[in-house]
Amino acid sequence: MPTSWADSVENAAIGGAGGGGRPAYVPPHLRNRPPSSDSVQSGPSGGNVALGGNVPLGGNRWAAPRNEYSRSGYGGGGGRSGGWNNRIGGWDRGREREANPFGNEDEVEPEVGDQENTGINFDAYEDIPVETSGDNVPPPVNTFAEIDLGEALNKNIQRCKYVKPTPVQRHAIPISLAGRDLMACAQTGSGKTAAFCFPIISGIMTGQFAQRAPRMLRMACPLALILSPTRELSCQIHEEARKFSYQTGVKVVVAYGGAPINQQLRELDRGVDILVATPGRLVDLLERARVSLQMIRYLALDEADRMLDMGFEPQIRKIVQQMDMPPPGLRQTMLFSATFPKEIQRLASDFLANYIFLAVGRVGSSTDLIMQRVEYVQESDKRSHLMDLLHAQRANGAHGKQALTLVFVETKKGADALEYWLCSNGFPATTIHGDRSQMEREQALRSFKSGHTPILVATDVAARGLDIPHVAHVVNFDLPNDIDDYVHRIGRTGRAGKSGLATAFFNENNSNMARSLSELMQEANQEVPAWLSRFAARAVYSGGKNRRGGGRFGGRDFRRDPAYNRGGADYYGGGGGGNMSSGYGAPSGGYGGAYGSGVTSAWD
Numbered sequence: 001m002p003t004s005w006a007d008s009v010e011n012a013a014i015g016g017a018g019g020g021g022r023p024a025y026v027p028p029h030l031r032n033r034p035p036s037s038d039s040v041q042s043g044p045s046g047g048n049v050a051l052g053g054n055v056p057l058g059g060n061r062w063a064a065p066r067n068e069y070s071r072s073g074y075g076g077g078g079g080r081s082g083g084w085n086n087r088i089g090g091w092d093r094g095r096e097r098e099a100n101p102f103g104n105e106d107e108v109e110p111e112v113g114d115q116e117n118t119g120i121n122f123d124a125y126e127d128i129p130v131e132t133s134g135d136n137v138p139p140p141v142n143t144f145a146e147i148d149l150g151e152a153l154n155k156n157i158q159r160c161k162y163v164k165p166t167p168v169q170r171h172a173i174p175i176s177l178a179g180r181d182l183m184a185c186a187q188t189g190s191g192k193t194a195a196f197c198f199p200i201i202s203g204i205m206t207g208q209f210a211q212r213a214p215r216m217l218r219m220a221c222p223l224a225l226i227l228s229p230t231r232e233l234s235c236q237i238h239e240e241a242r243k244f245s246y247q248t249g250v251k252v253v254v255a256y257g258g259a260p261i262n263q264q265l266r267e268l269d270r271g272v273d274i275l276v277a278t279p280g281r282l283v284d285l286l287e288r289a290r291v292s293l294q295m296i297r298y299l300a301l302d303e304a305d306r307m308l309d310m311g312f313e314p315q316i317r318k319i320v321q322q323m324d325m326p327p328p329g330l331r332q333t334m335l336f337s338a339t340f341p342k343e344i345q346r347l348a349s350d351f352l353a354n355y356i357f358l359a360v361g362r363v364g365s366s367t368d369l370i371m372q373r374v375e376y377v378q379e380s381d382k383r384s385h386l387m388d389l390l391h392a393q394r395a396n397g398a399h400g401k402q403a404l405t406l407v408f409v410e411t412k413k414g415a416d417a418l419e420y421w422l423c424s425n426g427f428p429a430t431t432i433h434g435d436r437s438q439m440e441r442e443q444a445l446r447s448f449k450s451g452h453t454p455i456l457v458a459t460d461v462a463a464r465g466l467d468i469p470h471v472a473h474v475v476n477f478d479l480p481n482d483i484d485d486y487v488h489r490i491g492r493t494g495r496a497g498k499s500g501l502a503t504a505f506f507n508e509n510n511s512n513m514a515r516s517l518s519e520l521m522q523e524a525n526q527e528v529p530a531w532l533s534r535f536a537a538r539a540v541y542s543g544g545k546n547r548r549g550g551g552r553f554g555g556r557d558f559r560r561d562p563a564y565n566r567g568g569a570d571y572y573g574g575g576g577g578g579n580m581s582s583g584y585g586a587p588s589g590g591y592g593g594a595y596g597s598g599v600t601s602a603w604d
């Protein structure tokens with residue numbers, strides 16, 4: 001059974017609106033009980049506000065005639081593309097019933113010993129190196145049965161067909177259940193979402209905080225906050241969390257920008273235990289005094305390094321430190337990402353109390369499930385080269401499913417231009433980037449995921465977190481300036497134990513990436529072309545483009561660095577000695593120069 005967010009989008013697309021009018025508020029501790037049997041709906045899945053919609057399928061996907069492109073038609077998005085009037089399923093309160101996020105009545109009752117999550121090969125992760133540091137690290141578990149997550153959550157794990165925990169889950173869940181703060185790095189596609197959702201849901205299910213929840217008029221007081229950097233990722237986490245919390249009595253609500261706020265306010269008014277949000281929309285809700293963070297007991301930052309880089313850091317500090325959220329020690333904080341540059345670890349430590357650092361896999365490295373290729377392609381040849389790749393790929397669809405290709409470009413204009421060119425040449429493509437409306441973005445994702453437009457041209461807005469099944473190929477048409485961005489981009493394929501292919505176009509313009517790219521490829525047991533090694537040998541580390549410093553890739557607790565133990569005064573000195581010195585020279589890396597000459601004052 002498909003279990004990912006992308007599949008739940010399809011389920012939501014099939015379903016209609018949830019039921020009922022506005023219910024009476026029921027506090028969390030009264031909700032924490034099994035719902036009545038009639039709460040299991042056979043029909044509508046309570047279409048997601050964001051992602052409900054339907055994409056007509058069929059026809060020859062590759063047969064688009066030249067010049068057929070049109071913005072309104074290319075996505076094939078008929079159906080409910082309007083989307084905003086759908087209700088998120090609640091759960092048994094008054095006349096409101098919890099929609100079944102699994103979307104299929106047949107799958108409501110899990111069967112013991114049911115088939116494993118299809119296509120998952122977690123044996124691929126078995127011999128993965130794991131490193132923990134911090135005081136009194138709780139031991140890992142090998143099975144879900146060893147952890148007391150509660151019956152209702154265990155049922156949902158079965159419904160998801162998760163047979164055993166992934167390595168990051170084996171380590172992170174016991175740490176979080178023990179109440180410890182956590183900074184966790186694990187490779188893309190390795191199950192981090194569940195690793196932070198399970199302990200939060202389980203903790204709320206025990207009801208230990210619920211009694212103290214105040215009843216404030218029109219002000220939501222969630223117990224847990226999950227922040228992520230993009231709207232699509234927040235929607236995805238929300239969908240996953242709804243599955244994990246189905247029939248547990250825990251209510252999950254999502255709030256993100258680009259969508260009408262009134263709908264989200266109505267959802268919040270109906271009660272919320274776990275709020276999944278993007279920072280901008282949350283700040284808006286806080287400023288309107290429609291959300292209070294005073295009851296927060298769990299804070300999770302997904303893509304935490306992105307959340308704390310210069311783009312988001314002020315908003316995150318405002319949310320976490322300048323509103324009414326309890327301080328570290330009184331809340332439990334969990335930070336997760338596949339990459340964790342040390343300067344960001346240092347920033348993040350402000351938000352944590354006596355935390356455990358967990359690194360699973362060669363962190364910041366890519367998984368070797370992804371076959372990486374780098375090809376030397378001049379700018380002017382990129383389009384024809386891409387076309388060759390796509391032609392070759394037409395033949396590669398398997399089991400009636402067209403293989404999906406995700407093409408990353410540098411700019412929004414570049415994305416539109418490439419999309420137009422692809423469509424004009426008979427390759428159904430769509431695009432996702434920050435200049436498109438939220439509805440267009442969501443429609444593009446649906447169209448891609450359904451295979452209607454099996455090519456998605458994207459900027460970095462799609463680089464992190466998105467879990468789209470059947471992405472067989474990631475093409476870095478334009479390489480990013482930061483090796484961590486590359487790691488996240490290629491991580492859209494090769495997920496959950498499956499294999500994938502990533503191709504990067506490289507030329508002189510990317511010479512500053514040569515060294516970090518070839519090191520990354522070596523780490524992941526990939527063949528490094530001789531010409532790239534020559535580029536790498538000539539290259540000087542250039543600023544933000546490689547922030548790891550020498551030695552092995554990422555994954556080290558920055559508290560173990562000698563500079564940290566000297567008090568950290570010289571830790572960010574820039575340009576000089578120390579492990580991080582190579583990371584901050586140039587202004588053009590992923591941190592937009594913010595850590596260039598001003599590195600010492602980034603958190604002053």
Ligand SMILES: Nc1ncnc2c1ncn2[C@@H]1O[C@H](COP(=O)(O)OP(=O)(O)OP(=O)(O)O)[C@@H](O)[C@H]1O
Pocket residue numbers: 003004005117120161162163164165166169186187188189190191192193194337338464465466467491492495496
């Ligand atoms: N224990 C499990 N057994 C089987 N499948 C799992 C398990 N845990 C997670 N998955 C599946 O693995 C896929 C990847 O999980 P997830 O999206 O949480 O990865 P991630 O580590 O957060 O990736 P990224 O770094 O790209 O954000 C999802 O489709 C999820 O449903």
